[in-house]
Amino acid sequence: MGGKEEDRDPEMAESSDEEIAEASADPAPVKSLTAPDGGVWFVLEKASLEVAKVGKNYQLLNCDDHANFLRKHKRxxxxxxxxxxxxxxxxILDSPMNKAGKLKGLYVHTEKNVLIQINPHxxxxxxxxRFCGLMVQLLQKLVIRATNGPDKLMKVVKQPVTRHLPIGARRIGMSYSAPKVVQLKDYILTTKEDTPLVFVVGAMSHGKIEVDYIDDLVAVSAYPLSAMWAxxxxxxxxxxxxxIV
Ligand SMILES: C[S@@+](CC[C@H](N)C(=O)[O-])C[C@H]1O[C@@H](n2cnc3c(N)ncnc32)[C@H](O)[C@@H]1O
Incomplete structure (x- = not known):
């Protein structure tokens, strides 16, 4: 726990014919002195990431720019x-928690069943x-490397996501329609302090996460939240x- 990225997943250390992208790595985060060892992983499920050739260019399909194109293709x-x-x-990435070095892993599972590993840096x-441009590059080249160093910042990795999650972690799914609404700060106290925590959040507009690898499904508010607010x-x-202050 808490080792270098290469220690946790050898796939991040592989070399390949990657494309240099317009992304850069932040300097290594400052470790919080008061933080215990554990750490947190996120899995964003059902993310909408689909590339198509619209006109002359490959583009990331979205409801604002491609409504006519999508309707034409019966989507x-x-x-x-x-x-x-x-x-x-x-x-996730802008959070003080990530700046304190507590984000240990971040995965995106797309609606089209592609699994992407994202470097917390x-x-x-x-x-x-610009986000759309970067994602088009990722889905075409399968890896994005930093412009200012050797780090791989995003990479398509093998499934299932469970092979990338830490052993002994508590895997918590998030849903508005979960049977129990919890006060999250009290809920996490029920887990031993150094147990790695995995949160599974939906990155879609409708429906709920449907995964078989979670230990618990909870609502963290009595209201339906955006993924960002959850x-x-x-x-x-x-x-x-x-x-972490
Ligand atoms: C826009 S919502 C998806 C809509 C879906 N009807 C739902 O609430 O699950 C995106 C994600 O935010 C999380 N979320 C939204 N409201 C929540 C709540 N009250 N408690 C826990 N997670 C929530 C869920 O993981 C959800 O998949």
């Missing part, structure tokens, strides 16, 4: 919401247009628990 534009994934990634483009609740609770 429901409302299902094409990569903006939800963009917001969710920014919420990535600085994701802040504008949606993630904010998780980050806040963990930052309080780990005394």
């Amino acid at each position: 429901d534009p409302a299902q094409y919401r990569p903006d939800i994934l963009h917001q969710a990634l920014l919420a 990535i600085r994701i483009p802040r504008t949606f247009k 993630i904010a609740r998780i980050c806040n609770a963990l930052e309080t628990q780990w005394n």
Whole structure:
């Protein structure tokens, strides 16, 4: 737990013919002195990430720019919401919890069944247009390397996601329609302090996460939240628990 990225998943250390992308790595995060060893992993499920040739270019399909194209191909534009994934990634990666070095793993599982490993040190483009450009590159080349160093920042990896998750972790699924609503800061106290925590959050607009690898399914509010807000609740609770200010 808490080793280098290569220690946790040898796939991140493989070399391949990767494309250099417009992404860069932040400097290694400062470790929180008060944080115990554990750490947190996120899996974002049912993410809408699909590339198609629209006109002359390959583009990331989204409901705003490609509504006519999608209808023409008998698809429901409302299902094409990569903006939800963009917001969710920014919420996780920008969190004080990540800056404190507590984010140990981040995976995106797409609606089209592609599994992507994201390096917690990535600085994701802040504008949606540039995010789309980066994701098109990733889905075509299968890897994105930093412009300012040797790090692999995003990579398509083998499934299932469970082979990338730490042994002995508590895997918690998040859903508004879960049978129990919990106060997350109290709920995480029921887990031993150094147990790795895996949170599974939906990155889609409708429906709920349907996975068979979680230990528990909880709601963290009595209201339906955006993925970004559900993630904010998780980050806040963990930052309080780990005394990250
Ligand atoms: C926009 S919602 C998806 C819509 C779906 N109807 C739902 O609430 O599950 C995106 C994700 O945020 C999380 N989420 C939303 N509201 C939540 C709540 N009250 N408690 C826990 N997770 C929630 C879930 O993981 C959900 O898949």
